Amino acid sequence: MKPGRMIIEVMRSFFKKPVTIKYPAVAFEMPDKFRGKLKFYPEKCIGCKMCMRDCPTGAITINKIGDKQFEAEIDLGKCIYCAQCVDSCLKKALEATKDVELAQLDSRKLKVVFNASPKNTP
Numbered sequence: 001m002k003p004g005r006m007i008i009e010v011m012r013s014f015f016k017k018p019v020t021i022k023y024p025a026v027a028f029e030m031p032d033k034f035r036g037k038l039k040f041y042p043e044k045c046i047g048c049k050m051c052m053r054d055c056p057t058g059a060i061t062i063n064k065i066g067d068k069q070f071e072a073e074i075d076l077g078k079c080i081y082c083a084q085c086v087d088s089c090l091k092k093a094l095e096a097t098k099d100v101e102l103a104q105l106d107s108r109k110l111k112v113v114f115n116a117s118p119k120n121t122p
């Protein structure tokens with residue numbers, strides 16, 4: 001790039017709004033259809049385990065915990081956020097949210113259990 005052109009570019013950039021944001025001081029929202037942390041709706045699950053069968057990393061396990069009651073154990077550290085399980089679930093019991101704030105110092109905290117108990121709905 002010629003020096004004159006470069007100076008014009010520098011001056012133009014000087015007055016432009018930055019494309020980066022001061023995260024985490026500034027909140028942001030991921031775009032629609034973003035595949036972030038999974039959410040499980042136990043009331044919709046019929047325990048067919050199609051999600052388990054199709055998961056490429058073995059990150060999701062469906063456990064029967066009562067009569068027609070199921071919980072989902074998801075290892076968010078193993079999950080690659082492909083949302084295949086969401087597509088495979090015909091009952092819409094799984095959803096990919098826009099939540100990306102999953103960093104943990106203790107990897108055990110990435111193994112989450114979703115069930116009907118409010119205590120276990122991370």
Ligand code: SF4
Nearest residue numbers: 045046048049051089
């Ligand atoms: S595919 Fe859906 S309904 Fe079937 S076990 Fe998984 S979450 Fe439950």
Ligand code: SF4
Nearest residue numbers: 055079080082083085
């Ligand atoms: S999003 Fe992909 S990797 Fe994660 S649990 Fe679902 S199918 Fe498995």
